Amino acid sequence: MDPITQGAFGAVFAQLHGRKKDIAKAGVIGALAGMAPDLDILIRSMNDPLLALEYHRHFTHSLLFIPFGGLIVSLVLHPLLGRRWGLSFLQTLLWCIIGYATHALLDACTSYGTQLLWPLTNTRFSWDIISVIDPLVTVPILVLTILAARRKARGYVFLAIAWLVLYFGFAAYLHERALAEGVKLAESRGLEVVRLEAKPSFANIVVWKIITETKDTFYVDAIKPFGDTPNVWEGQSSKKLDIDRDLPWLDKSSQQAKDIERFRWFSMDYIALDKNNPNRVADIRYSLLPQEIQPLWGIDLSPDATPEDHIVYYNDRGDSRGAVKRLWQMIWE
Structure with missing residues (x-):
């Protein structure tokens, strides 16, 4: 943190x-x-x-x-x-x-x-x-x-710890609720789930990002797991990175290829090719809005790089002000 x-x-x-x-x-x-x-x-x-x-x-x-x-x-x-x-x-x-x-x-x-x-x-x-x-x-x-x-x-210390126990306990409860709703959403789509995770969106535990992984695709949605009918914002999907398909020019013995595997480990294998840039591999776990695949960071590759050249790491915050405004609306919807 x-x-x-x-x-x-x-x-x-x-x-x-x-x-x-x-x-x-x-x-x-x-x-x-x-x-x-x-x-x-x-x-x-x-x-x-x-x-x-x-x-x-x-x-x-x-x-x-x-x-x-x-x-x-x-x-x-x-x-x-x-x-x-x-x-x-x-x-x-x-x-x-x-x-x-x-x-x-x-x-x-x-x-x-x-x-x-x-x-x-x-x-x-x-x-x-x-x-x-x-x-x-x-x-x-x-x-x-x-x-x-x-x-x-020391009474204030005990109050602080009591607050932490309550808040983290409630967050863990909401996490389980979000997972359960994510499973229902995947079943409604007829997906064969390989992995499904719920992650809190930016700066709150009200709206959760659901990442559903199938054999070849990531699906990203947002869920507000409150009440009998939780709010669901259906989001975007992206094909999982396939180096042979997506980067056919890449030398498998090059430093760039090794860097992709290092980035795969860091991103816990949540990586995909950026739809707007054919030479960019993104970490789809994080985005400003939970139902979108607009990664905050990733790596840029170059077909013109030498076998010894590393990738270029990038950060992209996009329209952060607009995203925070929209997320705030989602929290209160």
């Missing part, structure tokens, strides 16, 4: 431990430790644009790395803050480990994919419960964390 949310999570759980008079200190150290795993964004290459994708949510986000990550952060924060505030190293270390531990578990609640069990497996876990940005997660936790620190009252 975004750094503010990660920091708020690290802070609130760190505030559960230690003396009440140190709640503000626990919040600061827990917040910094909670954001620390995302320093993996510094791992990148000028020549290989996919390196950053491979290493984001990689070893720094592994559950097995938590003790080491917490220790590294404490070795930095104790000299900078802990000693100045009269804290023991063990107290700083405890808050750092707690803050660090919240990060990967929170990320896994989104749809992006997190390597929780690296190096045992490079599987990307995504529980699809909340969006990567959700103000109803961030704002209440941030406010309650600050109140706890200012008033040295």
Whole structure:
């Protein structure tokens, strides 16, 4: 999730431990430790644009790395803050480990994919419960964390955790409802489903994106899983990427071909050729509107590239203002 949310999570759980008079200190150290795993964004290459994708949510986000990550952060924060505030190293270390531990578990609640069990497996876990940005997660936790620190009252911490339990529990319930409605929609179309997933749309848990995969096609729809007759916005479909059919010119031994497979792994095999660009492979998991296949990112290939050339990674936000306006309308329909 975004750094503010990660920091708020690290802070609130760190505030559960230690003396009440140190709640503000626990919040600061827990917040910094909670954001620390995302320093993996510094791992990148000028020549290989996919390196950053491979290493984001990689070893720094592994559950097995938590003790080491917490220790590294404490070795930095104790000299900078802990000693100045009269804290023991063990107290700083405890808050750092707690803050660090919240990060990967929170990320896994989104749809992006997190390597929780690296190096045992490079599987990307995504529980699809909340969006990567959700103000109803961030704002209440941030406010309650600050109140706890200012008033040295742990009651606000308990309120924050209670809110998280309720909100995430409700999100998990809606996720199951959306999946069930997605299955009904697929059955009404007579589809032979290979895989079906429900993902929260941008910044909310009201409207869900349903991705239905058959043998050769992806179908994307939006569902609002409330009431006896949920709202359904039937969307678009796209053929799954077939390299022989879609990119017949591609040298299978080239770096571009290898990069497609790396991107396939990152995108959990949700890749298709862009209908508007015959040399662009897109990740269909994410779009501004949940019922559309207008990917936010993907890779560009070139028939003129040398065998050693990498792909070009792109981001495309399109008409974000118009999409947010339409999504807001869908939430309230």
